[in-house]
Amino acid sequence: MAPTNPTLKTAYWSLVGFGGVYVSFLLLLLIPVVQKHFVYLHKVKFPIWPDIARPEQLGFASNEITPFYLDTPDGERLFAWHILPHEVYAEHRDELLRRDVGLVNDITETLGFRLLKEDKEARLLVFFHGNAGNVAQGYRPDGYRAWSGVDPSKIHILTFDYRGFGRSTGDPSEPGLITDAITALKFAMDTAGIDPSRILILGHSLGTAVTLGATEKLAREEGIEFAGIILCSGFSKLKTLILTYSAGGVIPILSPLRPYPIVQKWLTKYVREPWDGEERLKSLVKHSPHLKLTMIHAHNDYSITWTHSQVLFHTAANAIMAQKKGGSAVDGEIDKPLDFDEIEKRKQRTELGDEGHVDTWVEGVPEGGWKVENRLVTWGGHDQILVASATKLVIREMFGL
Numbered sequence: 001m002a003p004t005n006p007t008l009k010t011a012y013w014s015l016v017g018f019g020g021v022y023v024s025f026l027l028l029l030l031i032p033v034v035q036k037h038f039v040y041l042h043k044v045k046f047p048i049w050p051d052i053a054r055p056e057q058l059g060f061a062s063n064e065i066t067p068f069y070l071d072t073p074d075g076e077r078l079f080a081w082h083i084l085p086h087e088v089y090a091e092h093r094d095e096l097l098r099r100d101v102g103l104v105n106d107i108t109e110t111l112g113f114r115l116l117k118e119d120k121e122a123r124l125l126v127f128f129h130g131n132a133g134n135v136a137q138g139y140r141p142d143g144y145r146a147w148s149g150v151d152p153s154k155i156h157i158l159t160f161d162y163r164g165f166g167r168s169t170g171d172p173s174e175p176g177l178i179t180d181a182i183t184a185l186k187f188a189m190d191t192a193g194i195d196p197s198r199i200l201i202l203g204h205s206l207g208t209a210v211t212l213g214a215t216e217k218l219a220r221e222e223g224i225e226f227a228g229i230i231l232c233s234g235f236s237k238l239k240t241l242i243l244t245y246s247a248g249g250v251i252p253i254l255s256p257l258r259p260y261p262i263v264q265k266w267l268t269k270y271v272r273e274p275w276d277g278e279e280r281l282k283s284l285v286k287h288s289p290h291l292k293l294t295m296i297h298a299h300n301d302y303s304i305t306w307t308h309s310q311v312l313f314h315t316a317a318n319a320i321m322a323q324k325k326g327g328s329a330v331d332g333e334i335d336k337p338l339d340f341d342e343i344e345k346r347k348q349r350t351e352l353g354d355e356g357h358v359d360t361w362v363e364g365v366p367e368g369g370w371k372v373e374n375r376l377v378t379w380g381g382h383d384q385i386l387v388a389s390a391t392k393l394v395i396r397e398m399f400g401l
Helices: 006-029 032-040 086-091 093-097 111-118 140-148 174-191 206-222 238-244 261-268 277-287 307-324 340-346 389-399
Strands: 065-071 077-083 123-128 155-160 199-204 228-232 292-298 348-351 356-361 371-377
Touching (some): 077 111, 077 140, 123 140, 140 155, 140 389, 155 174, 174 206, 199 389, 206 228, 206 277, 228 389, 238 307, 277 307, 307 340, 307 356
Parallel strands (some): 123 155, 123 199, 228 292
Antiparallel strands (some): 065 077, 077 155, 356 371
16 A cells, blocks of 8 residues: 655656656567667667768868778668778878768778778778767767878778668668678778788677677687787676666666566577677687787776676686687687686786776797787776777787787
């Protein structure tokens, strides 16, 4: 029975109302189409006002960015940007100003593409963004400027919207987004002629799962290894993420059900697309003997907790140990994996003062073999970490600059 005191009665019915809304929300998430829209947020269009086919509206110079489309093997069209290094742009500015701005029909006919393809010292950073919005959302444009600034004479950037995002066609799905990522990487390698040793992949949030999906497949099927892989604000697997995830860093999803683990477990059974980064990382370690992998996470990331990157680091460490024992295990599995405390005890840690620290796994790593790091920085949140000095320093190191 509800309390008779008017104040308590109001509070009681407010709690009942909130509980009803929360339960209704959870039940809606069980519907596949609703779940897809919640996970990808691909219909969220931010920013609204700039025309992403005219990057000049975001403060970029004329033709500093070339918007174009990538065609996937299954018939989708992905809206993409090629961003020139600042010094390369400045050197060729007069000619670039004489050209039309906006979307191009054939990227290979552009001056920017030729400057990338013909420069054997050029580096290409391929960025896989997180959910929601498009290539121009939030910190993303600031990220492009920051990363290119690591070496403004060499670092080109390729970024794109997954199917269903921004101006890209189609509808998002786990296999679809992995196909999109491989399409972009194949364009870089096959069309632009960039050797994988000059390609660095940076994934953020959802993009870390996409990164692992694409690089694992290319390593397993074609033996391709890249200059490096950076996973920024990543997560270990979707079923684990939703137990701790807070939308916008504020609204918890399943955390209120923590006292009811049976209910949590039942709800996670209805996660349609697993995005299992742990399993893919085991296979990636097995098929990439020279893998250079760095996880970067901020301690104050209130959307995806930093412990997800710690789990990925532990997964990679055990996968390396599996290979040390003869590599007979399937996809990086090990009969008796090291437990949490054992890995924490045997890893190498470098303190970085107020900035944070770096954990490195060296046991079982031959000379010139895997390099796996987990960088936990003190500040940076979920998005600002993209433009943090820690991220830029890792880019410099992986490119050998």
